[in-house]
Amino acid sequence: MYINYLILAHKNLEQVDRLIDNLLDDRIFVYIHVDKRVPSDEIRRHRFASSNRVRIIKNRVAVCWGGFTMVSATLNLMKAALAGKREGYCILLSGQDFPLRSKENIYSFFQEHEGKQFMNYWKMPYKNWVNGGLDRIKYYWFVDKIGMYESDVFCKFQRESNMERPFFKDFPPYGGSQWWCLTSECVRYILDFVADNPIFVEFFELTLIPDESFFKTIVLNSPFSDQVVNDNLRYIVFEGGKPHPNVMQESDFEALITSGKLWARKFDIARDHAILDRLETHMATVMEG
Structure with a gap:
């Protein structure tokens, strides 16, 4: 069994070096998408x-937060990982993530839980998202083409004009955190589904923050749904309704190492x-112990 890390990076590449140093061994391979705007x-x-x-x-894709370009970059990583023919798990990380456990401990976890899919999810509408998150899919969003502010203005116009568009019948939408750990078999299913259902892709190309619903909706409506564990194995803290997670500080150390998670985000050197x-020292100490 291999672990294939799929990393989305756009800045602080020296931090990405440090992340990858703490992931690699002979059972690990990394596929990395660096934003097209990085020379x-x-x-x-x-x-x-x-x-x-x-x-x-x-x-490489120039990724716009909130647009479908994030999904496009992820799909490109998934295709590259399958082309590498290293069967096992594909784990989607940000370049600003960092492990909380040693590479040996992480590998052992997936050996023990082989065949399970890990992603956190909820059925939409979801109480903690604005309007249950349904505005994300009920209206047209052109984030990649005209930007977030202009797309939001256009969404308000559609809402006021009752210009809703229906979602797919008998295919309920799901949302959740962008990050996941999926088996190679599940990744292959997603890519086959995408190839066979271009109308599904076309729909999500004009939604808001599709990376938080595109993959969830496919997997939770698939034969893999009964394998899904509702946990993406990340320690992430959102506060005050902010769209982006807190940046971890040294004061978060105890919360991080006692979280029971495998990775955390986000960090900024x-x-x-x-x-x-401190996290590197902790992992080395645990291994020596």
Whole structure:
């Protein structure tokens, strides 16, 4: 069994080096999508660019937060991972994630739970999302084409004009965190579904933050639904209704190591690099013990 990490990165590539250093061994392979706006010369300056266990995918996308470009980048990673023919798990990470356990411990976890899919999800409408999250799919969003602000203005116009569009009958929508851990078999099912159902893709291309619903909706309406564990194995903290998670600080150390999770996000070495130092020391100490 291999673990294939699929990493979406767009900044702080020296932090990505550090992340990958704490993931790799001979049972691990990394596929990384670096935002198209990052120059190739900058990418080549980092350690991961010369590793024989890391593949930087060539079909890079300029990702717009809230748009379908995030899904496109993820699908490109999934295709690359399957083409590598390393069967096992595909684990989607951000370049600002970091492990909370050693690579050996993480590998053992997936050996023990082999065949399970890990993603957190809820059926829409969801009480903690604005209007249950249904505005995301009931109205047309053109985030990748005209930006978030203009798309929001257009959404309000559609709402006031009762211009709702129906979702797919007998195919309930699901939402949840973007991040997941899926078997190669499940990833293959998703890619086959996408290829066979272009109308589904076309619908989600014009939704809001589709990375939080596109993959969930496919998997929870698939033969893999009874394998799904409602947990993405990440420690992430959202506060005050903010759209982005808190950046972890050294003061979060105890909460992180006692969370029971395998990874956490998000980290920013420009804000606090000491938390990564402490996590690395902790993981090394646990292994020695």
